[in-house]
Amino acid sequence: MSVFTKVSHDELVEFLKQYPIGGLIGFQGIGEGVENTNYFVDTHDGRWVLTLFERLNYADLPFFLGLMDHIASRGLPGAMPARTRGGDNLTTLNGKPAALVRRLVGQSVLFPTLEQCVQVGRALGDLHVATASYAGHCENGRGAAWRASTGQGLLAHVDADTRALIDDELAAQTQLDLAALPQGVIHADLFRDNVLFVDDRLTGLIDFYYACNDALAYDLAITLNDWCVEPDGVPNAERWNAMLAAYSSRRSLNAAERAAWPLVLRAAALRFWLSRLWDWTFPREGDVVHIKDPDAYRRILVHHRDNPPRGLLI
Known part of the structure; x- marks a missing residue:
């Protein structure tokens, strides 16, 4: 926006x-x-x-x-x-x-409470259930092919450490086939600024213009990475587990999703690191333009790479 x-x-x-x-x-x-x-x-x-x-x-x-x-x-x-x-x-x-x-009532939150994380997890599960009956279809314009091409396009414009990280992560992501996981219509951008609250009551899910058909677990990973991770890139276990439990009360992840989960988390972090890094490197002109810090998602990606989860819960 x-x-x-x-x-x-x-x-x-x-x-x-x-x-x-x-x-x-x-x-x-x-x-x-x-x-x-x-x-x-x-x-x-x-x-x-x-x-x-x-x-x-x-x-x-x-x-x-x-x-x-x-x-x-x-x-x-x-x-x-x-x-x-x-x-x-x-x-x-x-x-x-x-x-x-x-315009819906409410405000977005910068520092979510535990109850707000519970409500977001529940709402995301409800969203995945409700959109199962939506007949429209839209490919993910920022899927695996986009991540690969964007990463390659950045290599000549970043430092050596960043090039090495992009190259290594893109190679690792070739082992992940999101299309093999349960599919549906996903929000794909359910960040804190796209959810509205009045106190601890969730009043709005907004900005569906990245929505597409893709893996439901990928959407969950995107949401967890924003709502339940501290500024240093380390997940907050209490918020993470609460959101997962709330989501699972509406829709449970199957065995294939659980097995792929470490790479799904990394794919979700990589997508936003690359998009922010691209905007940082090649800024667009505008009267009011907000460019988000790419390093926040680099820290999340590095944490997931160095500390692969043993299960869904932290």
């Missing part, structure tokens, strides 16, 4: 006329995230999040917006996309695909 494409007051007023949501009261750019342009928008009929898609095209977006409809209609705390007077949930603003979704 950054601002790469500016939207003026007059442009937004004109854009909103196609929605039955009242007139514009105010709007503000959102600086977090790295992919799309996002604004908070207030109208006389509520509070919204406007997204202009910088990389996704019109053909890609029905999967994501349909998924959000699917999730919200099944009682999960997801944002329902707004529809125009003509019934469309995908429109155009300043030459970019655009969507408007209801």
Whole structure:
């Protein structure tokens, strides 16, 4: 969530006329995230999040917006996309695909409590169960092929230690076949800034624009690596075990997932280390751009490499 494409007051007023949501009261750019342009928008009929898609095209977006409809209609705390007077949930603003979704109540948390980790684990399990009936399909654009090509593309621009780590981890990851594990629609980016709380009550799962079809265990690993790891890259055993138990109360991992788990954790860490390292090395221009520190995920990856878990629990 950054601002790469500016939207003026007059442009937004004109854009909103196609929605039955009242007139514009105010709007503000959102600086977090790295992919799309996002604004908070207030109208006389509520509070919204406007997204202009910088990389996704019109053909890609029905999967994501349909998924959000699917999730919200099944009682999960997801944002329902707004529809125009003509019934469309995908429109155009300043030459970019655009969507408007209801802004959910709550705030993201920086330092999660044990109860919040429990609720996230339970919600992720519920999400994996609910999306089993979603008919849409989207390949993971940041899967194994992307990780390999991105890693190779960075080698000429990083120091010797980083090159050695990328090379060695990419070689190790050839032993992992995520396609052989139970599949489904995954969020793929369920970080702390994509979950909303009011106190310890989970009120929103947001930003489904990385969602795709991939291994369910991989989605769980992504979530654990963000929510349950300390700044030094070491998992917090209490939060980790609580989230795993909560997830398992909704969906249990099978024997194949358990056997692959050490490499799945590493794949999840590698994916975000490489994407952040790429953005750090080749920054994009924008009015408000937030680039996250790649070293945080390097530390997580190194810890998982040096301390392979003997089971799911820490």
